[in-house]
Amino acid sequence: MKNRGIGVHGSSRRPAVRPAIACIVAGALSLLGPWWSGIASAESAGCPDAIRVGLVFPMTGREGRPGTYQVEGIRLAMDLINARGGVNVKECGKRLPFKEILYDDQSDQGRSVQLVERTMSSDNVVAVLGAYATVLGQAQSVMADRYQVPWITPGAGTSTIFTQGRKWIFGVLAPVELLGYTTMKFLGSLVDQGKFEKGLKIAIAVENTDHGKEYVAGVNRWIKEHPGAFKVVYNESFQLGGADFSGILQRIKTANADIFLSDAHLQDYIAMQRQYTQMGLRHRMVSYGARGPEEPARKALGPAADYIFAGIWWHKDLPYPQVKAFVQEYAKKYHREPDSWYAATAYDGVRALAAAIESAGSLNRTSIRNALRKVRLTDSLLPGKVLDFEENGQVMAPFVIVQNKPGGKVDFVYPEDSRTGEAVTRIPR
Amino acid sequence: MGLDDLLNLFVAAILLAGIYTTMSIGMTVIYGVMKMVNLAHAGFMMLGAYFALEMSERLHIDPLVSSVLAVPVFFLLGVATHRSMVRFVPVADEPTLPSLLLLFGLWLVLQNVGYGVWGADDRSIFSALTMATFQFKGIVVPVIRLIVFGIALLSLVALHLFLHHTWFGRSVRALTQNREAGQLAGIDTGRTAMLTFGLGIAFTGLAGALLANLYSFTPEFGSSFMLRSFVITVLGGLESFSGVAIGAVIVALIETFSILVVPASYQHAISFILLVVALLVLPGGIEGLLQRWRRLG
Incomplete structure (x- = not known):
C-alpha cells in the first residue's frame, strides 16, 4: 500500500501536473471564448486554400x-x-x-x-x-x-x-415596412402630378402576419406624415390560406373606397383577386403588396391580373x-x-x-x-x-413600383428614374 | 350593409357549403365503415387537383369534366391503397394509433411525391368560366362556383341513391350502424371496407379536382381544407351523410357572416371553436341532435 502510495505520488507527479495545466488552458480558452473561436477558426488552418x-x-x-x-x-x-x-x-x-x-x-x-x-x-x-x-x-x-x-x-x-x-x-x-411606405409614396406622387385628387379613400386587407402588419405600419407612417392626402376607410387582416374571401370582400365593397391595398402570399393573392373579380369589385387602383407580376399569378388570373401594381425588391428589367x-x-x-x-x-x-x-x-x-x-x-x-x-x-x-399591363407586360412606374411606362390610375372596366 | 349585400353573402356561403360537403363526405364514408380518420385526406385532395391540371394541360380535357373522371380513377386508387396498406391495420370500433400513423405517413409520402413530380410552384387552372359571373336581382353569382356546387350536389344525390338502392350501399349503411350485426347478417366486411375506402377516396379526389377550379395549389394543398373537413365531420356526427351536409352549411354560414361581428383573421378560429362546442355540447353531432328531436317528436 505504502509503495503504491509513494509510487502514485512519485511516478504521477508530472501526469498530475498535466491535467492541471490542461484545465488552466481550457479555462483560459473558455474565458477567451468567442474571441478565441473566431481567431482559431481562421488561424488554426493558417491561411486556408479557400x-x-x-x-x-x-x-x-x-x-x-x-x-x-x-x-x-x-x-x-x-x-x-x-x-x-x-x-x-x-x-x-x-x-x-x-x-x-x-x-x-x-x-x-x-x-x-x-x-x-x-x-x-x-x-x-x-x-x-x-x-x-x-x-x-x-x-x-x-x-x-x-x-x-x-x-x-x-x-x-x-x-x-x-x-x-x-x-x-x-x-x-x-424591410416590408418600407414596402408599405413606398407604395404610399408612389400614390402620393400621383396626387402631386394631379392624376389623383386629394383625400381619396383607401381600403386595406392584409394577411395576419408580421409581413402584413409591417406593410400596414408603412402605409400608416406615410399617411401620418401627409395628413389629408389619403384616408383609410377600412383596415382588416385575414388568415393565411383562406378558402373564401367573400365576407371581407363584401365589407371592402361597402367601404366604397377608391384604392384597394392588400399584402398577401401568392395563393391568397390568386384566390382573393379571383373572388374580387367575380364579385364585381372595382377600384381605381389595386395592389397586393409585393405580389403582382409573378408568372403563376398572371396565368391563374388572366386579364384580372392586369393593372395590379406591386412594390418589388428587384426586377430583371x-x-x-x-x-x-x-x-x-x-x-x-x-x-x-x-x-x-x-x-x-x-x-x-x-x-x-x-x-x-x-x-x-x-x-x-x-x-x-x-x-x-x-x-x-x-x-x-x-x-x-x-x-x-x-x-x-x-x-x-x-422598392420599385411595377404595374401589370395587358399582354403579360410589366412597366416600371415609380420612381421616375426607372420608369418604363405611365401608371394607369383608373383600371379600365 | 344593405339587404343585397347580405343576400350576396348568403349565396356565397351556400356555394361554399357545397364545396365543404364534397370535401368532407369522403372522410365520413371511410370513418363510418372503417372507424379510421383518413389523415391522408389532404394528400388525395392534392392528387385530385393535379389530376384535373394534368388532364387539362396534357389531354385538353375540360377541368370540370376531369373532376367527374376523377371519381373512377380515385376509386381505383383508393381500392389499391386499401389492398396494399390499409387492410393490414387491425379492425377496431374506434380510430387506432396504427391507422392514424399509417395514414399520416401516407399523407407525407403523397406530399413528397407531389414535390418530386410537380415541384413547389403554385399551379392553377384558368378557363373561360373562371371569372364568368351572372347577376340575378342584384346578387352576383360566380359561374364556376355554381357549377362546382352543382356537381357537388349531384354527387351527393348519387351517393344517397347508391347507399339506399344497392346491395353494397345497404352493406355500407349496415356496417356503419353495427359492424357485428352486419357480419352476422352475412356481409363480407373485408370487401365492403375495401370498396368503401375506394368510395371515400373517389369523393376526396373529386373534391380536389373541383377545388382546383377555384384555387391555386401546390403539393401542400388540402391541409387547411382537411382541418375544416374534421370540423364538419365531427359537427355532422361522424357517420351521418345528411349531418355532414348540414354541418357544412353551418360552418360556411358562420365563417362567412362572422366577418360582420369579428375580425376576418379569426375566421379559422371560429371553425375550431365550433369543433370544441360540438365535442362538448353535441357529442353525437347534428345527427345525434336530430335523432333526439325525432325521439321526442
Missing part, C-alpha cells in the same frame, strides 16, 4: 424553388469572383477562392436551425448565407450571435428579425448596366433568365461578403462582421444601385 462559406437554404419542400434560385445567385457570384482569382485576403498575401458548404433545410424551420448551428460550429466557415422566407430567417438568425459568425440573409425581409439587437446578422432585403450584365451571366449559366428577385439579392449578398473580406484583409469573423457594417457596394443590383447595411444590419434600398 474561403469557406456555409449556405443553408430550402432546396426542396414548400420554399424549394425560390431557395434554389437564391443558391443559383450565390453560385453565380462565387463563380465570377473565383474566375477573377478570388478574394484578396491581405493577411494571407494572396487571393483565395470561395468554397460553398451547402445544406438543404427542406423548408423546415427546425432543420434549418440545426443546419445553421452545424455549419457555424463545425464547418470552419467565415460566414453563413441563409434563409429564404421569414419563418426560416427568424429561426436561423438566433444562431449568428450565439456562434459569432456573420450571417447574411438574402431572402428574409421582415424587420422583426433585425430589431432584436443582434450584432452578427445582415439582410439584403429592404431595371435599367442599370450591372443588372443587364447579371441577367446575361445568369442566362449563360442556367439557360434561362432569373425568375423574380430571388437570385439577385443572393448574388449581391456574396458580393457584399467579398467586399467585406477584402476590406477586413482577414478571415477573422469579427473583422469580417465589422467590415460588413461599413461595406458599400455602389454597383449593386438593387434599386438605387447602392447596397449598405443600416445599424440594425438590414439594407434600406428603395
